[in-house]
Amino acid sequence: MNGPLFVMKTGETVSMTMPPVTTTQLVQYAGASGDFNRIHYDHPFAVEGQMGGVIAHGMLTMAFMARAVGEWAGTPGRVKNISARFTSPVRPGDRVRVQATVTTPEAAESVACTLEAWVDDTRVAVGEALLSR
Amino acid sequence: MSEIDLSLVGSLSQPFVVEVERGAIRRFAEAVGEPSPIYRELPAARAAGFEDIPAPPTFPTAFRPPQEPAWTRDLDRRRILAGEMSFHYERPVLAGMRLECRVRFVDVEDKSSASGSMQVIRQQIEARLLDADEQAGELVVTCGRVTLYRRPRTEQLS
Numbered sequence: 025m026n027g028p029l030f031v032m033k034t035g036e037t038v039s040m041t042m043p044p045v046t047t048t049q050l051v052q053y054a055g056a057s058g059d060f061n062r063i064h065y066d067h068p069f070a071v072e073g074q075m076g077g078v079i080a081h082g083m084l085t086m087a088f089m090a091r092a093v094g095e096w097a098g099t100p101g102r103v104k105n106i107s108a109r110f111t112s113p114v115r116p117g118d119r120v121r122v123q124a125t126v127t128t129p130e131a132a133e134s135v136a137c138t139l140e141a142w143v144d145d146t147r148v149a150v151g152e153a154l155l156s157r
Numbered sequence: 158m159s160e161i162d163l164s165l166v167g168s169l170s171q172p173f174v175v176e177v178e179r180g181a182i183r184r185f186a187e188a189v190g191e192p193s194p195i196y197r198e199l200p201a202a203r204a205a206g207f208e209d210i211p212a213p214p215t216f217p218t219a220f221r222p223p224q225e226p227a228w229t230r231d232l233d234r235r236r237i238l239a240g241e242m243s244f245h246y247e248r249p250v251l252a253g254m255r256l257e258c259r260v261r262f263v264d265v266e267d268k269s270s271a272s273g274s275m276q277v278i279r280q281q282i283e284a285r286l287l288d289a290d291e292q293a294g295e296l297v298v299t300c301g302r303v304t305l306y307r308r309p310r311t312e313q314l315s
Contacts, residue, residue: 043190056181056188058221061234073235074307082239083218087189090214094193099205103214107243107301 027098029135032126039123040092045080047116053084082110085120085149089139092122093153108151118143161265165228170260173222179210179252186213212250217300220258220282228262241303247296256284257293276306
C-alpha cells in the first residue's frame with residue numbers, strides 16, 4: 025500500500041505530533057535499546073551532568089521520526105536509509121512533532137525526504153530518509 | 158588532556174553476535190509507541206511482504222557489544238550526548254536473523270561552540286548475516302553513530 029509520501033509533490037510537507045514523552049517511556053526505551061545512561065532516568069545524576077534534569081534519548085526522537093516516515097510510506101519497513109542529527113534536548117512531558125518534506129520528483133524510483141522534529145518552537149532534530157517504492 | 162586513547166582510532170571491536178528476536182522487536186516497538194501490527198503479528202508482517210517480523214528502522218541501535226569497546230569504556234556517562242545516527246539498509250532486519258556485528262572507531266575531533274567544548278566521536282557498526290556454518294556473509298545494515306563528549310566546565314575555565 026502506498027501512503028502519502030509516494031503521491032506528494034516535491035516540496036510538499038506532512039506532519040504528525042507524538043504523545044508526550046513520559047519517564048516510564050524513557051525507562052522502557054533504556055531497556056529496549058540497551059542504552060542505560062542514567063542521564064535519561066536518574067534526576068540527581070542528570071543534574072550533576074549539567075543537563076538541568078533528565079533528558080530523553082536522542083534515539084527515541086529518531087524512532088519517532090522513523091515511525092512517522094513508516095506511516096507516511098503506507099507500509100512501514102520500506103525505509104532504506106534514515107539519518108538524524110540531534111540539535112536540542114527533549115524532556116519528559118514534551119510532545120515531539122515530526123515533519124517531512126519530499127525532495128524527489130513523483131516519478132522517482134525511490135522517495136527521499138528531509139525530516140525535522142520540533143518541540144513547540146524548538147527544533148530538536150533534523151534528518152533525511154530514503155524509501156523504496 | 159584527553160580521556161580517549163587516540164592511538165585506537167581506526168580499530169575494530171571484537172565481533173559479537175546479535176540474535177534478532179520477536180520479543181525484543183515487540184518491546185522496542187512498544188517503547189517508542191510504534192503502533193503498526195507488522196512489528197507484533199506474523200500474519201501482518203507476511204501480508205506486508207516480510208518473511209518474518211521486521212525490526213523498526215532504528216532498532217539496530219540496540220546492537221551493542223557485550224563490553225564497551227576500549228575507546229569509550231572509561232568515559233564519564235554524564236557528559237555523553239547523542240550527536241547523530243544513521244542507518245543504511247541493504248535488506249530489512251528480520252526476527253530470526255543471526256547477525257555478526259563489529260564496531261569501528263572511525264575518528265574523533267575537537268569542537269568548540271558557545272555552549273562549551275567537546276570531542277566528537279565517530280563510530281560505525283556493520284551487521285552481517287551469519288549462515289548455518291557460522292560464517293558471516295551478506296551485509297544487512299550499517300549504522301553510523303556520532304557521540305558528543307562534553308568537556309567538564311571546570312576544565313574549560315582553566
